Amino acid sequence: MAPRTPLPATPSAEPAAPTGPTLGRRRFLAYVAAGAGLTMVGRFAGSSAPAHAFPQPADVLDLSDILQLSHASNVMDFLIRITPENRVYIETPKAEVGQGITTAMAMIVAEELDARLADVDSQLSPAEPDRIVQLTGGSNSIILFWTPVRLVAALLRTRIVTAAADALGVPAGDLVTRDTAVHAPDGRSVTYAEVADAAARVTLPDTPPRLKDEADYTIVGTPTGRLDARDIVTGRAAYAADRGVGQALPTVVKRPPQIKAPVRSFDDTAARAMPGVIAVTEIPTGIAVTAETFDIALRARDAIRVDWGPGALAGVSDAEITEQLEAALVPSLVPTLVGDVLEGRFAFPYVSHAPLETNSATADVRADSAEVWAAAKSPIKLAQDVAEAAGLPVDAVTMHVVRGGGSFGRKLWSDAGLEAAQVSKAIGRPVRLMWDRNDDMRHSRTRPASVHVVRALLGGGRVLRYEHRMSCAAMDATHGLGEAITANGEAMFPGGFGQSIWHTTQKLNYDVGPVTHLLSETELHIPTSAWRSVYSGASGAVNEMMIDEIARALGRDPVEYRLAELTNPRMRAVVEKVAEEGGWGGTLPEGVAQGVAVHDEYKAAAAYLVEIDTRGPEPRVTKAVCAADIGKVINPTGAAAQLQGCLIDGLSVMLRAGLHVDDGAIREGSYADFRWARMRHAPIECDVHLIDSGEPPGGAGELGVPAASGAVGNAWARATGRPARRFPLMEHGGA
Amino acid sequence: MTDTTISRTRSTPRVIPFELNGERISVTAPPETPLLWVLRDVLGVTGPKFGCGVGVCGACTSHIDGEAARMCITPVASVAGKRVTTIEGLADGDDLHPVQQAWIDEDVAQCGFCQPGQIMNAAAFLARNPAPDDAAIDEAMSDNVCRCGTYCRIRSAIKRAAAGG
Numbered sequence: 001m002a003p004r005t006p007l008p009a010t011p012s013a014e015p016a017a018p019t020g021p022t023l024g025r026r027r028f029l030a031y032v033a034a035g036a037g038l039t040m041v042g043r044f045a046g047s048s049a050p051a052h053a054f055p056q057p058a059d060v061l062d063l064s065d066i067l068q069l070s071h072a073s074n075v076m077d078f079l080i081r082i083t084p085e086n087r088v089y090i091e092t093p094k095a096e097v098g099q100g101i102t103t104a105m106a107m108i109v110a111e112e113l114d115a116r117l118a119d120v121d122s123q124l125s126p127a128e129p130d131r132i133v134q135l136t137g138g139s140n141s142i143i144l145f146w147t148p149v150r151l152v153a154a155l156l157r158t159r160i161v162t163a164a165a166d167a168l169g170v171p172a173g174d175l176v177t178r179d180t181a182v183h184a185p186d187g188r189s190v191t192y193a194e195v196a197d198a199a200a201r202v203t204l205p206d207t208p209p210r211l212k213d214e215a216d217y218t219i220v221g222t223p224t225g226r227l228d229a230r231d232i233v234t235g236r237a238a239y240a241a242d243r244g245v246g247q248a249l250p251t252v253v254k255r256p257p258q259i260k261a262p263v264r265s266f267d268d269t270a271a272r273a274m275p276g277v278i279a280v281t282e283i284p285t286g287i288a289v290t291a292e293t294f295d296i297a298l299r300a301r302d303a304i305r306v307d308w309g310p311g312a313l314a315g316v317s318d319a320e321i322t323e324q325l326e327a328a329l330v331p332s333l334v335p336t337l338v339g340d341v342l343e344g345r346f347a348f349p350y351v352s353h354a355p356l357e358t359n360s361a362t363a364d365v366r367a368d369s370a371e372v373w374a375a376a377k378s379p380i381k382l383a384q385d386v387a388e389a390a391g392l393p394v395d396a397v398t399m400h401v402v403r404g405g406g407s408f409g410r411k412l413w414s415d416a417g418l419e420a421a422q423v424s425k426a427i428g429r430p431v432r433l434m435w436d437r438n439d440d441m442r443h444s445r446t447r448p449a450s451v452h453v454v455r456a457l458l459g460g461g462r463v464l465r466y467e468h469r470m471s472c473a474a475m476d477a478t479h480g481l482g483e484a485i486t487a488n489g490e491a492m493f494p495g496g497f498g499q500s501i502w503h504t505t506q507k508l509n510y511d512v513g514p515v516t517h518l519l520s521e522t523e524l525h526i527p528t529s530a531w532r533s534v535y536s537g538a539s540g541a542v543n544e545m546m547i548d549e550i551a552r553a554l555g556r557d558p559v560e561y562r563l564a565e566l567t568n569p570r571m572r573a574v575v576e577k578v579a580e581e582g583g584w585g586g587t588l589p590e591g592v593a594q595g596v597a598v599h600d601e602y603k604a605a606a607a608y609l610v611e612i613d614t615r616g617p618e619p620r621v622t623k624a625v626c627a628a629d630i631g632k633v634i635n636p637t638g639a640a641a642q643l644q645g646c647l648i649d650g651l652s653v654m655l656r657a658g659l660h661v662d663d664g665a666i667r668e669g670s671y672a673d674f675r676w677a678r679m680r681h682a683p684i685e686c687d688v689h690l691i692d693s694g695e696p697p698g699g700a701g702e703l704g705v706p707a708a709s710g711a712v713g714n715a716w717a718r719a720t721g722r723p724a725r726r727f728p729l730m731e732h733g734g735a
Numbered sequence: 736m737t738d739t740t741i742s743r744t745r746s747t748p749r750v751i752p753f754e755l756n757g758e759r760i761s762v763t764a765p766p767e768t769p770l771l772w773v774l775r776d777v778l779g780v781t782g783p784k785f786g787c788g789v790g791v792c793g794a795c796t797s798h799i800d801g802e803a804a805r806m807c808i809t810p811v812a813s814v815a816g817k818r819v820t821t822i823e824g825l826a827d828g829d830d831l832h833p834v835q836q837a838w839i840d841e842d843v844a845q846c847g848f849c850q851p852g853q854i855m856n857a858a859a860f861l862a863r864n865p866a867p868d869d870a871a872i873d874e875a876m877s878d879n880v881c882r883c884g885t886y887c888r889i890r891s892a893i894k895r896a897a898a899g900g
Contacts, residue, residue, distance in 0.1 A: 235782025
């Protein structure tokens with residue numbers, strides 16, 4: 001197999017138990033690892049002892065406050081290495097699926113280390129199963145890493161300066177670090193690489209590690225393009241299915257017409273007779289075909305005759321699903337007969353994640369080891385699954401986390417990686433396994449379908465009480481995060497992981513009296529997953545559409561109402577900004593209207609203003625403005641990209657795209673019928689205004705979906721004069 | 736239930752010569768084989784991506800004699816004697832094509848998976864219409880899906896390239 005990580009992830013030296021003061025409940029360790037050059041690893045304590053390293057008591061720092069800030073007590077480490085070529089090589093234990101984490105991490109390290117950004121090689125860490133959890137989700141990467149990464153870089157810089165002082169014969173306090181080198185007042189300088197070995201032996205730095213003053217930043221906060229942009233625009237960027245061409249054999253899986261239907265029997269005679277077919281393998285999810293090319297594999301797949309048993313939802317269609325979800329709604333406590341009650345009932349279909357890269361992975365399972373390449377957001381879970389399937393100990397599995405072609409929550413699951421390993425083990429050859437688009441629509445995961453009932457009790461010109469009941473198909477969270485949180489004793493709410501997430505994310509920051517949000521989940525056997533912004537994508541949009549209806553019922557302007565009744569100043573600020581930038585309150589032709597919505601989550605807040613023109617054959621979002629307060633911004637360009645993407649998600653889900661279920665099968669098969677927005681449906685411009693509130697970094701990746709969705713719903717309702725109730729609106733016309 | 740499937744056999748392989756990214760090559764393949772799989776699996780040219788296989792997403796878009804075409808629905812025999820350019824062949828050595836440079840300058844890509852196809856479509860479009868308005872961009876670029884939602888930046892990059900960078 002050709003692809004390998006450029007450098008071994010684990011340095012070699014004798015392990016020693018970490019020592020040092022325990023400050024609070026947890027500790028944070030930064031330690032120098034021996035080996036060529038200088039490598040520093042940061043690790044949250046609480047996992048097994050860091051292997052192959054020399055912990056330094058002086059390097060033990062208290063980060064309990066940072067852990068408090070993180071959404072989960074993630075235990076993960078990251079690595080910074082100065083190479084002999086004076087490159088700064090960093091590994092982040094996250095997936096890169098377009099959110100820009102590799103660029104943001106490089107910026108933070110370069111800033112704190114005083115390295116040139118162009119000198120940083122930012123890579124993804126392979127799975128390391130001794131981490132309790134290695135997971136990309138919940139928009140928490142920057143929240144989690146912001147301080148620890150800077151601390152490790154600062155420690156590294158201190159060591160380098162100490163070694164340079166020795167080499168140059170100049171007191172450390174007189175030296176300046178700049179451009180990946182240490183400079184003396186007399187003009188002499190040494191590169192970091194030149195003193196790396198000496199720096200690794202430093203036991204007591206000459207100067208205490210101090211975080212750089214944020215006022216001196218030249219990289220963090222500066223608009224920066226993706227570091228891998230050139231690879232992407234030249235076609236060199238390699239995704240899972242691009243790996244191992246020529247060695248790993250193209251493989252596809254024949255899957256059933258209905259969801260989760262078992263194979264009763266099959267006849268592969270014709271398929272096996274086709275030139276170029278190498279193997280036909282029955283695996284738990286279907287019949288895998290391995291061939292010399294994907295063209296042959298796809299044709300051979302179609303030539304297999306299968307007698308399928310009934311699927312898990314045979315006989316179930318949309319109507320039955322809606323019926324079940326409505327029956328599971330928790331009854332409202334606001335009586336409809338008393339006072340002035342405003343009620344809204346909303347319904348969302350299942351929605352595919354539909355990343356442009358279908359589920360794909362490369363795997364090479366041998367007798368005593370296995371190697372897998374996948375864009376896994378939960379790679380430890382995949383490594384464990386592969387180990388079990390291959391009959392190997394988990395430490396015999398090397399799990400490379402490779403660049404992913406979009407995720408939106410889908411790549412929390414790595415079914416393709418497991419399937420590839422199953423086939424590779426069975427046939428004794430490396431394989432490249434790829435789902436075709438029909439598979440990815442019909443057998444992949446979905447945002448759970450949901451119905452919502454909201455009641456607001458009005459009196460004296462205001463809201464006295466607000467209730468939101470959401471009933472949805474159960475969201476599957478068995479990808480590793482749920483277990484990790486439970487293992488850490490943080491499942492605070494009875495009813496499991498979904499309830500924990502629900503109760504920690506649902507809030508309504510308006511002066512509307514007592515608020516209750518209740519969730520009921522029903523297992524309906526259509527595979528689900530968190531979908532960008534999890535429950536809030538639907539529930540947050542619903543709240544914001546109700547706020548518009550409440551404002552209307554009270555005779556108030558939607559923006560004025562928000563500015564008056566929002567209890568969160570960060571939310572008020574972003575609403576004010578979009579109203580100002582978007583020209584709220586102007587005169588528009590009939591059939592054209594603006595809508596505004598706001599949401600806070602991930603220690604951040606975002607508002608959108610969108611303008612919709614409903615006069616043509618299809619509603620068109622003609623204008624969009626976003627304002628967001630995500631606290632400290634690492635990369636304004638990357639953050640804006642996320643918020644622009646969330647707008648397209650919002651308008652697609654609210655207006656255009658949804659899945660249908662017919663007799664236990666998903667109807668949609670590709671982008672022709674899953675009508676995700678294209679260029680002609682997107683606004684000409686989508687300006688994003690980032691507001692500096694002085695808060696620490698929040699999460700931007702998922703933040704925008706609820707507000708963007710709510711704003712689209714509100715604009716559509718104002719343009720058509722009809723309430724937005726069932727989605728996508730182009731299909732249901734609102735009702 | 737038993738599904739009804741049709742065995743899709745291919746014709747006898749034949750030698751098909753064409754020019755790929757400036758190099759004259761020939762492949763031996765059944766003539767109706769989609770060019771995408773010849774490029775990716777036989778020739779190891781992985782810039783064109785598989786996104787749908789039926790010509791509705793544009794991720795495999797490349798050029799045939801300078802015109803944008805979808806490799807997943809282009810039979811290999813149809814390019815016999817023609818010039819095929821994939822994203823790998825768009826730049827002139829280390830000198831990026833203006834559209835590639837505009838994509839970097841506008842920081843268009845997020846996950847990047849669709850972008851080779853978007854860039855190839857945009858490059859062919861601008862060659863045809865060097866000063867497009869928004870309606871023309873809508874028309875030309877709506878054949879390509881970007882699931883990350885980079886459309887506003889794609890539009891800006893096209894305008895930037897049209898304006899000469």
